[in-house]
Amino acid sequence: MTAILIATFLTASVEWVEAYTIILAVALSIGWGRALQAAGAALLALAVLTGAGSFLLTRIHDLAILQFVIGVFLTLFGVRWLGKAVARGAGLKKLHDEDAEFAALQARADIQDARAAWFIAFNGMLLEGLEVWLIVVALGVQTHHTVAAACAALLALAAVAAAGMMLRKPLARVPENAIKFTVSAAVLSFGSYWILESLGYVWPLGDATLLALFVFYLLGGLALIRLNNYRLNAAKVV
Amino acid sequence: MQGFIKTLFGDKRTLAVTALSVLVAVAVLHSPASLAVGMVLPLCLLAGAAYLARH
Numbered sequence: 154m155t156a157i158l159i160a161t162f163l164t165a166s167v168e169w170v171e172a173y174t175i176i177l178a179v180a181l182s183i184g185w186g187r188a189l190q191a192a193g194a195a196l197l198a199l200a201v202l203t204g205a206g207s208f209l210l211t212r213i214h215d216l217a218i219l220q221f222v223i224g225v226f227l228t229l230f231g232v233r234w235l236g237k238a239v240a241r242g243a244g245l246k247k248l249h250d251e252d253a254e255f256a257a258l259q260a261r262a263d264i265q266d267a268r269a270a271w272f273i274a275f276n277g278m279l280l281e282g283l284e285v286w287l288i289v290v291a292l293g294v295q296t297h298h299t300v301a302a303a304c305a306a307l308l309a310l311a312a313v314a315a316a317g318m319m320l321r322k323p324l325a326r327v328p329e330n331a332i333k334f335t336v337s338a339a340v341l342s343f344g345s346y347w348i349l350e351s352l353g354y355v356w357p358l359g360d361a362t363l364l365a366l367f368v369f370y371l372l373g374g375l376a377l378i379r380l381n382n383y384r385l386n387a388a389k390v391v
Numbered sequence: 392m393q394g395f396i397k398t399l400f401g402d403k404r405t406l407a408v409t410a411l412s413v414l415v416a417v418a419v420l421h422s423p424a425s426l427a428v429g430m431v432l433p434l435c436l437l438a439g440a441a442y443l444a445r446h
Contacts, residue, residue, distance in 0.1 A: 226399060229409050232436055233401045236443025245444060276394075283398040337440075345432050348413060352420055354428055366433060373437040381444060 156363070157292045158305045160339040164288045165309035167332050168281040173313050174251045174323045175277030178258035183270045191271045195278035196310075199286050206290040207299050220351035223291045227344030230287055231370075234337035239374055241330045243381030248330055251323035292343065338370035404446060408439030 172192070180188035213219040240246040263269035285306050293299030316324055342363050346356065356362040400406055412435035419428045 225409065225413070228412075228436065229399070229401050229405055232408055232412075232440050232443065233405045235437075235440040236405075239440060239444035243444065280394045280398075283395060287398055341433075341436060345436060349416065349420075349428060349432055352417065354420060354425075356429060362429070369433055370437065373433075374440065377437070377441050377444065381441075 154296065154298055154301070156339065157296055157298060157302060157343075160336055160343075161285075161288050161292060161302045161305040162309045163332050163336045164340075165285045165306040166313060166327070167329050167336070168285050169310050169313040170251065170324045170327050170329065171249070171254070172278045172281035173317045174255050175258060175281075176274050177317065177321075177323065178255055178264065179270045179274040179277075181259070182264045183267045187267065187271055188274050191274035192278045195275050195282060198279055199282045202283075202286050203289055203299070203303060206286065207294050210290065210294040217351040217353075220295065220347040223295045224344045224347035224351060226287065227291050227340050228348060229344075230284070230291075231337045231339075231341030231344050234333050235341060235370065235374055238330055238334035238337055239377045239381065242334065242374075242378040244385055245381055251325040251327075255323040288340070295343075295347065334374060335371070338367050338374060341370050342366035404443055408436070408443060412436050412439055 176188050176192050210219065213222065241248050258264060264273060289299065289302045289306050293302035346363055346366060350356065358365060412432060415435050416428050416432040419425060419431045
């Protein structure tokens with residue numbers, strides 16, 4: 154339960170930080186009132202999606218099928234985030250830069266148009282929130298803690314909003330890549346654990362295997378970062 | 392809608408990596424080396440993440 158809440162909180166923190174950058178850029182153009190209205194509408198849409206997603210998944214009465222479906226979705230999410238985090242950690246890809254993102258948004262011509270800016274804020278919040286939605290629904294339904302997972306995501310939102318209100322600038326110092334790396338290892342652990350369990354495999358250590366898998370993905374990811382970094386530096390020398 | 396589908400399934404490479412990893416795991420699970428599947432799936436996924444990082 155604690156692992157699920159921490160994974161949800163961290164995933165949500167990263168996504169809300171990115172969403173905050175978009176809302177801030179829009180707020181400086183059309184005002185905080187309308188920007189927050191767009192963000193609120195997107196949050197409402199996400200709440201409806203969470204309800205609908207949970208309802209659909211709880212219709213699956215066969216535990217093995219439910220575990221397999223959720224395991225596959227978590228694995229798709231986790232392997233994508235781990236790949237990105239390794240690429241960024243090794244320098245194969247630029248780190249996500251909230252300041253640059255903010256500057257690019259402010260340079261957009263359509264952000265001065267009230268209607269277009271409203272939709273930029275709405276779409277931004279919705280798209281960033283979809284990954285939070287996936288984690289809340291997938292981890293929550295499987296463990297029967299959807300409400301607690303949703304609360305962890307809302308707590309992350311409150312923390313980002315509070316930090317944003319204090320600073321009134323993009324939250325560029327949040328270590329997004331380190332958080333994404335850790336979350337991807339945790340999500341992949343749950344994903345691979347449930348996929349194999351649904352296929353009839355009995356994990357030798359039971360639930361304690363989750364911790365072993367988490368350590369495996371963390372250490373494996375770190376090894377990949379070092380290997381890619383070494384290759385990149387070797388290529389520069391040649 | 393596009394963002395929704397991308398969030399759920401990722402891109403073609405992510406789908407291919409996950410599908411291949413699960414297929415390999417199923418094959419190993421139905422082989423005499425079925426006990427090794429607990430290592431095979433995580434290794435396949437880690438290799439997949441390495442591939443995704445470079446592409």
